Amino acid sequence: MGLETRQTQASRDGGVDCVAFDPRPIFGGKVVIQAKRYKNTVGVSAVRDLFGTLQNEGASKGILITTSGYGKASYEFAEGKPIELLSGSNLLYLLAEHADIEAKIEAPSDWKDAQPDN
Numbered sequence: 121m122g123l124e125t126r127q128t129q130a131s132r133d134g135g136v137d138c139v140a141f142d143p144r145p146i147f148g149g150k151v152v153i154q155a156k157r158y159k160n161t162v163g164v165s166a167v168r169d170l171f172g173t174l175q176n177e178g179a180s181k182g183i184l185i186t187t188s189g190y191g192k193a194s195y196e197f198a199e200g201k202p203i204e205l206l207s208g209s210n211l212l213y214l215l216a217e218h219a220d221i222e223a224k225i226e227a228p229s230d231w232k233d234a235q236p237d238n
Contacts, residue, residue: 149180
């Protein structure tokens with residue numbers, strides 16, 4: 121998609137899973153990306169955390185990707201902010217469109233989300 125990326129180390133990443141740089145003038149800049157492997161809806165607290173990380177990192181945009189989806193409060197909080205919320209279906213579409221990967225999301229039956237909140 122034209123971004124330069126680097127995956128962060130599992131520890132000391134400040135909640136950032138990947139840092140990307142968009143080289144386009146005006147629209148580009150540093151992008152922080154967080155990924156959440158959830159079975160249930162990702163709550164607004166994760167979106168708030170991303171916004172704080174975005175500000176702390178001096179990034180121009182934040183992207184939160186999940187294997188599930190987001191609730192109304194998450195979309196309301198993200199509105200008007202440089203945050204993009206990508207659901208599991210968006211992720212599958214992007215993998216097919218840009219990486220030629222046909223994937224499926226299947227959570228193990230015993231999977232427990234880190235913090236279920238809405």
